[in-house]
Amino acid sequence: MNGRATAWDEAPCGLLTLAPDGTVLDANRTFLEWVGRPAGEVLGRLRLSQLLSVGGRIYWETHLSPLLLVEGRVDEVALELRGPHGRLPVLMTAVVAPDGTGELRVSVSSARDRSRYERELLAARKDADTAAARTRVLQEVTAALSAGVGQDGVAAALLGATRSLGARAATCWLRDDRGQLVPRAATGEELDAAGPLPAGTWPDAAVHHEGRILVPLHGQSSLRGVLSLLPDEGAGAEPPDPATLTAVGQQAGTALDRARFFDRSAAIAHQLQQALLTAPLPQDDRFVVTTAYRPGVAPLEVGGDWHDAFLLDENVLAVVVGDIVGRGLEAAIAMGQLRSAVRAVAGPGVGPARVLDALDPFVGRVPDAASATVVYGELDLRSGRFRLACAGHPPPLLLGGDGGARLVWDGRSTPLGLRVPGRGRTEAELDLTPGDRLLLYTDGLVERRDQPLPARFEELAAVGAELLPLGPDEAVHSLTERLLTPGEGHDDVCLLLLSWRGPT
Known part of the structure; x- marks a missing residue:
């Protein structure tokens, strides 16, 4: 009996026997030390709920006591005892005695270490959440x-x-x-x-x-x-x-x-590009050359689009529009080199097809110029005959003085540097009448991701025909305003509008 009493009192957890109404009938020394009260003050005088915190008392009376009556057992319920040094977190397990007396056998174990662990766990989780948020930002x-x-x-x-x-x-x-x-x-x-x-x-x-x-x-x-x-x-x-x-x-x-x-x-690239694109255009009473350059909207880099016009002799005008694949300073430098190369190989009697033939080995030595597209043409100012060759470039738009408009799909071949073995460059001829106009442009004018290219070509022809009554400068301005919607992303755009007035 003394051995059992010693084991009861020295158990590391609190042990209690409660009456059916919750009154403490017996409690070991461990429990009494936790609540800081002598046995005479507790046994038979206080209910367990009176030794709990306010929240624990309410929880006991409204949930645990009825649950014990129904289920006969509750396991590891977190409560707080009111001790001499403040609240003590505990875990309580209680069962109804099987002897029919209705008494409760209660075991209460300290949860202080567990609470500290939970606090440390919450702090670690908060630190982890903070670190995750910091990483996300x-x-x-x-x-x-x-x-x-x-x-x-x-x-x-x-x-x-x-x-x-x-x-x-x-x-x-x-x-x-x-x-x-x-x-x-x-x-x-x-x-x-x-x-x-x-x-x-x-x-x-x-x-x-x-x-x-x-x-x-x-x-x-x-x-x-x-x-x-x-x-x-x-x-x-x-x-x-x-x-x-x-x-x-x-x-x-x-x-x-x-x-x-x-x-x-x-x-640097902008200065280079502007220096090349603002070179003086040839002046003659027999023709008018009107140009425009609109930089791309989406990226802020310069591109490789260019236009040029120069006289081969007093009766032959050469016009060219080209587009280097890629963007940035490298594309602008390659554009300047290819533009100079066109002027170098073009000359009286050479012809558009042979000019493109001569450019193929050149772009092979300038990697950034590979796969460039070019449309090059020569206008005989005495007869109005226009010869052109197109290397992978969008087709020119012929605007007749009678109000008609059509795309010129003749004289086409592959982009520069992509020759088909055994097949040479081809060219086409057009006979212009006084008042006719020819529009050369880069793909930024017509290509859009959300619209099919054939529909854009049809729109270009329709808009070009409507603008024939306007002067060349006003026509170019109106064309870009109508086809390049403000705020809409587009690539760089170069335009060259050649208007032939006649041989005199």
Whole structure:
């Protein structure tokens, strides 16, 4: 009996016997120490519910006690005992005694270690969720930065992530040509609302300054800009994470390095292309050459489209429109080389087909010019005879002075550098009458992803016929306005409209 009593009192868990109404009939020493009360104060005087926290008491009376009456058992129910040092989390298991007395046998084990483990688990889960959110934001920002074109594109990508970074407004400062930090773009606030930036050396990490968070955008060799954020202090808003902001700043600095190189390359290419496309056109009373160039809308790079017109002699006019495959500085350089090559091989008595024949080996030595498309023609200013050869290029549009319009599908062959063995270049002849016009153009005028090409060709012919009453300059302007919808993406477009007035 003494051995059983010792085992009862020294058990590592609390052991109780309860009357059917919950009164404590017996309790071991472990339980009494947990609640900090002597046996005389508890046994036969208090119910178990009186030793629980308020929430535990309500739960006992409304759920556990009725469940014991019905089921006869409850297992590992989380409750809290009121002890001398505060609340003690426990797990309780209770069964109704099988002897018919209705008494309850109760075991109560400490859940303090388990609660600590659960808290640590919740903290670890919160840390994991925070890390996942940080990674997600970094992935989104990195993807946006990689898609941004030029410094303005990088600034737009940063401002687009303002909400994800925990801010309600932001301003992006970038260095200008003089090396000064100037506000370049803003969202959620006016461009000049961010105030001046502090002077001095910028740290590598994000810093707080007068209610804002400043994220330095360091490039490989110097500071490229600063992202000034106004934190979102609304209800439920998470404060910006400094580590995430610092990582975003590092990614943006690298993107700005690339953007500066891109902007310089694009500027050089634009200057090159404009220098070539704005060369003086030949002037003569017998013809009018009208040209237009519309850069692509979707990308900001230059392309390889070009047009040219020059006199082979006093009675023969050569016109050409070409398109280099690809975009960027390499395409613009290849365009300049091919344009010069056309002028070099063309001459009196050569003819369109032989000009294209001579260009085939040339593009083989200029990789970026491979598969270029060209339409080249020569107009005899005395007779109106027009000879042309088309290497994979869209067909010219003949606009008759009588109001007719048709595409010229004759004289066609493969793009430059893609000769079919045993088959030479072909050419075609047209006899123009005074007042006729011939439109040469690049594929950006007619190609659209959402429309079939034959339908676009039909639209080109219909619009061209409607514009015949207009002068050459107005006709070219109206044609581009009607076929190139504002805001709609298109490739680069070159146009050359040749109007023949007659031999005198």
